[in-house]
Amino acid sequence: MRAKFFLLLFLVVGIIISIAFVFLLSYSKYPQKFSKSSFDKSTPSWSPNGALIACTSYSDDLNKLIAISTKDGRNTIVSEFTDSIFFPSWSPSGDEIVFQMNQNGNNDIWKYSLKSKKLSRLTSNPNSDISPKWSPDGEKIAFVSSRSGNNDIWIISAQGGNEVQVTENSADDSFPSWSPDGESLVFSSHRSGSWDLWLVSLKNKKLLQLTQNPGIEDVPVWSPKGDAIVYRAIKNERSDIWLLTFPERKEKRITYSKSFQWYPTWSPNGEFIAFQSDMSGNKDIWIAPTSSSLYTASIKARKLLNFAKWVVHEIAEEVLRRELD
Helix, strand or coil: CHHHHHHHHHHHHHEEEEEEEHHHHHHCCCCCCCCCCCCCEEEEEEECCCCEEEEEEEEEEEEEEEEEEEECCCCCEEEEEEEEEEEECCCHHHHHHHHEEEECEEEEEEEECCCCCCCEEECCCCCCCEEEEECCCCCEEEEEEEECCCCEEEEECCCCCCCCCCCCCCEEEEEEECCCCCCEHHHHCCCCCCCEEEEECCCCCCCCCCCCCEEEEEEEEEECCCCEEEEEEEEEEEEEEEEEECCCCCCEECCCCCCCCCEEECCCCCCCEEECCCCCCCCEEEEEECCCHHHHHHHHHHHHHHHCCCCCCHHHHHHHHHHHH
16 A cells, blocks of 8 residues: 555656656756856846856955856856956957946946956046946947936947047936947936936937836847847836837836846847846846746746655655654
């Protein structure tokens, strides 16, 4: 009787585990969590060739520029700094990374060469310069500066100099991102009374409001094909990754989690999005496809596996208790 019971038990558990592995193996080529260390990682940026995701981290009293392999999730320290760094952005050639660095309480834009290992300063201003984004042609860098009295969008040459103010408003603008053709910038602005997505033409500085929703919509990034913008939205006290598709301007939710999702970045082929999440307890880099919620499927599979473990533990424990009684 006892043998038949355990045979039936493990048959049920086997079916559950098989279903779970169908979920996991379907997505095994693209791991949901890239990070392999316990240190927080933030502000990811996908490399032009798709092989690496750059991000920033802090450990052992040092601020680190990290490159995570999209093949095996291995972390490589690109460089270490005593000053805090955030928002890395790859050059189109993939041999340089620009980011913001805070020295003596003030942020400026810096550039790091992966070939020469040299660090060069692009802005030097008593006001804060943050959130740099490299242009598609590699000639310019968009960033946010408070030098005009509040946060506005500016552009600077990739070699430094030739600084040009793009937006000018009493409300704050933030997180610029280039269109694939380099003719416009999408950004988040509070000029409408809430944080919404806006578009500015670099030819005539004409503005177009893309979203108008309650809550916060920020950190927008153009897709490689220019047919969508990924962004973070806080709606109903939940922070998730969303898509705004073109030309219909349809909003699509990518992540479904009670954890905090932020800082999305596109894969070069436009099929996947990497982002920062604290779903595992730490701030880690995760991935989801644009077509469906990849890591949500993984969560379901892992829950099935956990359920199988629970079944074995609880029922086996109950059988043992009865035997002892």
